[in-house]
Amino acid sequence: MTQLVQALVLGVLVGGVYALMASGLTLIFGVMHVVNVAHGAFLIMVATLTWWLWSRTGLDPILAALIMTPLMFGLGWVLHRTVLSRIRGSSVSMSVLLTFGIALVVEGVLNVTGGNVFRSATPEYFDESFVIAGMALPKPHVFGFLTAVVVLGLLHVVLTRTWTGRAIRATSQNHTGAALVGVSAASTAALAFAIGIATTGVGGSVLSVLYPFFPASHYDWISRLLGIIVLGGMGSLPGALVGALVLGLAETLTATYLGLQWSTLVFYVVIMGVLLVRPQGIFGTRLREDVAT
């Protein structure tokens, strides 16, 4: 019984972290209709930079998010202005190929500069746990979850309470309509992309403590994150939350009862099962048919 409850609680904690990582991805898809395959590579890049900072200065890896987030925001902005804006208007598949290329470049640069080795940031609390009612909750997971909740809350406030957020949501719901009422599509897209990439600043910092990683780990991460947003419905933020929780629970439950190595597979089976019943994902809407003007 305790084992089950512990697996469930741990699943929620992990799911929260996944939600944080997937939120930026689904935001970028919702606003720009770009499937950012480079999202995982940015996470790994941030994790590597965080590890480097931590090993050089002893700075707490999760606190390093305060440095990484603005850095990634800037990178996202520049990347959109210089590269992604060039393919605006072409098909989604072109954006997939382009961001796939970017992911490989990031992986290659990490390979060449830092070497193809496993890393993990290990501040003193990394193997400690909070013990609550007989359950051991690893401190990194608790801290990661709390960080995720704060960032997701901030993201929610930005999207619903600010003009910028309304512009982003307007653009994601109706491109042309938003442009007609004076929302500049280009700068909104750049902003949304930058915000989406900025979330990897936090996500990657948390990742560096929670999971060992090496340059090619980004394939695992991107397939997990894309799985989450496909499951939840592409472009939907609530969908990303639900998808992330499902993945977190599937992983911890499989690891507890079946063995860790099957957890990815179980998650893919869950995705396939959901898509069989709801091809558009849990919160997804079918694409509108543009029959009329």
Place this chain on the structure above:
Amino acid sequence: MSVFSAFARRPWLLPVLFGAGLALYPVIRPYDIYPQTVLLLAFLLAIQAVGWNIISGYAGYVSLGHSVFVGLGSYTAGVLSVRIGLNPLLAAPLGGIVAVVAAVLAGAVVLRTRGHAFVIITIALLLATQVIAVNWDALTNGSDGITLPLPPWSRDIQNVPFYVAFLVLMLAGVAFSAWIRRTRFGTGLVAIREDEGKAASIGVDTTRFKITAYAASAFFPGMAGAVYAYFLTFLNPVGAFNVLGSVMIVLAALVGGRGTLWGPVIGAFVVSISAELATVYGGGAQSRVLLFGGALVVVVLFLPAGLLPVVQAWWRRRHPVAIEYTDQGGALSAGRYELRPRVEPVPVEPGPVQHDVPLLEVRGVTKRFGGLVAVDNADLTVPRGSITALIGPNGSGKTTLFNLVTGTMRADAGEVRFDGTRIDRLPPWQRGHLGLGRTFQLTRLFRSMTVLENMVAPMPDGRWRTMVADARDGREAERARELLAFVGMARFADTPAGALSYGQQKLVELAQVLMTEPKLVLLDEPAGGVNPSLVARLSQIVRDLNAQGVGFLVVEHNIPMVLELCDPVVVFSRGSVIAHGPPDIVRNDPVVLDAYLGEDWSDGASPAVAEVLK
């Protein structure tokens, strides 16, 4: 220059010379092991890129995990050779079949709907298969991998048999791809890439087409995988299910030109040989990822169409073809068109022909968008052999009703019967096969296809034979040309549809719908944006076809045309029918005038409009 034009006149000459040259090479120099290895790896990449091109080039659904099929083929051969001693070359067809089965299973889940889940599932399929290969020890020997027996032939010529096998598979793969592109199946795939909703409306079973395309794209890579396992003699999960392999496939197809026949082959040679050069003279394996990634970014940004289309465009600029203009005289003066039945009529299931039921019957149909009720408990009947008009103010729900009838959207309540059959739960293409056709308010032709290809894309029925029938030659193409001549567009048969003017596109779209031999055609504003003499011609065409038994349901704002052409007239307002009957009665119905002009039109608010209406 004459050499070039010799090649231009005989498009088959270059491929034949190319194939013959490659086939002769190991005969002339059998002991050149290193160049043979480089070439055979290029063949292997070409096999995969040509396969990839079927689903991702023709149909436009990008796969980022296509190397999974070579991996599956390799493992099939490896497991069979270790467990039961089957020679990997004999296992090759089985490798192809395993790959096809995997593609069908994955495709059946994600390809039923439109959208971007597919690309993600292709990566997931690759990684999930790797997880299985690592953990299913009993079958795959886990991370330790499988060692295959060495080939029995002499070490001196060790690579020649592999070279030949890969070359044969590559040429067979290209021939297969060329055959697909010529069939209705291939035309349908390109139609899906261009406009999936429109493809469904002309009878293309998009789900089946996409799944079949994914399966077809897996077969030759799966076979090649079995041969590759024998060539390597050692397999492990990380090597066999490698993302970088998929990157090379994508890169090869893009560099050469995706969607073209030979582009993926050319690209495979360019990518494979430059990767080899980079490994030998560059930084080795460490910098490979960086190199491929950078190349992918550069190609997407600066050469999105690929090498082959760029060269072809350059060739066309050097050898321009004279531009032709609309044969509007022809369009206006062509005589009455006699409908010709299709060459192979569909076997009709025996049963009572119901002449007493209306052609189309809509009962209590409702569609809500959130709080807005666009179609509200609507009833509508199109009598057999009629030209029924559906008129009403903008926003009254006419186009939505069209979408519900043709299956683009699904109704929340109510039922739709066509020719006695209930159709409201059927997918759009099955409604098309029953004889329901439509045109769109803004024409939706497949812009990058030629006019003739647009004409042969419709699927009049859902049979596999129709799918694999040749689309470019034969009697279907002849019928297409006749119909084009009938609407005055015959001279544009080989023009890309995107180059036509709006009015020309309307004519082609009407002819396109007629290819499926519809019993009922839904016309959405046929006269919108068309010049007056052409409107008269369109009315004449509709009347001619109607006299031969084709029913019409017309949405139109050109009231004079409607009143002259149609009977009965149905008036729609706020999502339901407010009046119907012969044109004379409807035009004097005060309810109709209210709906069009507002309640106080009679107080002199807009007498001019009322006059037009009368």
